[in-house]
Amino acid sequence: MQENKGPIGVFDSGYGGLTILKDIAALLPQYDYLYLGDNARTPYGSRSFETVYHYTLECVKWFFEQGCSLVILACNTASAKALRTIQQKDLPVLAPNKRVLGVIRPTAEIIGQYSLSKQIGILGTQGTVLSQSYPIEIQKFFPEVTVWQQACPMWVPLIENNEHLNEGANYFVNKYIQQLLQQNANIDTILLACTHYPLLYPKIKAALPAHIQVIMQGNIVAQSLQNYLQRHPEIEAKCTQNGRQAFYTTDDDSIFEQQATLFYGSEITAQQIDLG
Structure with a gap:
């Protein structure tokens, strides 16, 4: 029996994945895409591994x-917290002919090519950061590279409350960069x-010395796909x-539609779902 065809699913805990979808759709406009933001349970960044895994698996099943x-x-x-378990434990049982991919490995595969000093920072x-996923994955492809990490717990709340362009955001941008x-x-x-952070790109770039380059993931993930x-x-x-x-x-x-414009760059129409 032949499996039915369907769209490519794109998942995020909130709005940030729209920055990835935007670049994917620009490179591969011919495909159909289904986006789900788990906004009712965002943010994921401060939650436990078990909770993030449970939430992510629930959304993957929905897709x-x-x-x-x-x-x-x-x-x-x-x-960082759910992909490997879903790929190794759940997919073989749930849907052996389906695939779930992430954003860390595609980035790790090429990030070392950008650095001359072989010293790379992760925001x-x-x-x-706590998962250590980036140091582990980058080491596989670029053992000569040293990875330095900094968590930025205030950046996502600033962005999702539309405060990221205000002068008050400068303090937290400068703090974590320093x-x-x-x-x-x-x-x-x-x-x-973090897929939210491109919205802070102008402030991040302004806070850095001119010789430091800033890499965003959208194009990397799109080309990898x-x-x-x-x-x-x-x-x-x-x-x-x-x-x-x-x-x-x-x-x-309605709130999603309003906020999504910031991340996607154009207006969208969304529908609320209940995973329960």
Whole structure:
């Protein structure tokens, strides 16, 4: 019996994954995409591994029910705390012919190419930093690189409350950047390891010395997905191609629509779902 075709699922704990979807859809506009933000339970960054795993698996199951054969965890915290367990423990039982991918490995595969000093800084949520996922993954591909990490717990709340462009945000931008640079003076490349953080890019760039480059994940993940679909035609064949996008949230859809414009750059229409 042939499996039904369906859209590519893109998941985030809130709005940040829209910055990833925007770049994916720009590079691969022909595919259909289904976006889900678990806004009712955001943020994930400060939650335990077990809680993030439970929430993420619940959302992955929802995507499968909608006919998705490929789901992208466009969330660093979910990728750090839940992806490996879902891939190794759950997929073989739940849906052996479906795939769940994250944003950490594609980034780790190329991030070392950007740094001349071989000193790379990571700015992420507390959950992503504590997971040690980036140092572990980058070490596999670039053993000569040293990774320095800094959690930025105030950045997501600032962004989601639309305070990130105000002057008051400068204090927290400067605070975390200085804490990172104090760890090593030779850092020449900084990765924004949270999909919310591109909205702070102008302030982050302004707070850094000119020689330090700032890397965002959207294009990296989009190009990695393109490559993955070329290498796995059996998965690509299950992805519908009508150029459509649909957006869902576990919280109030009108609030989601209003906030999503900040991240996606254009207005969207969303629908609220209940995972219970």
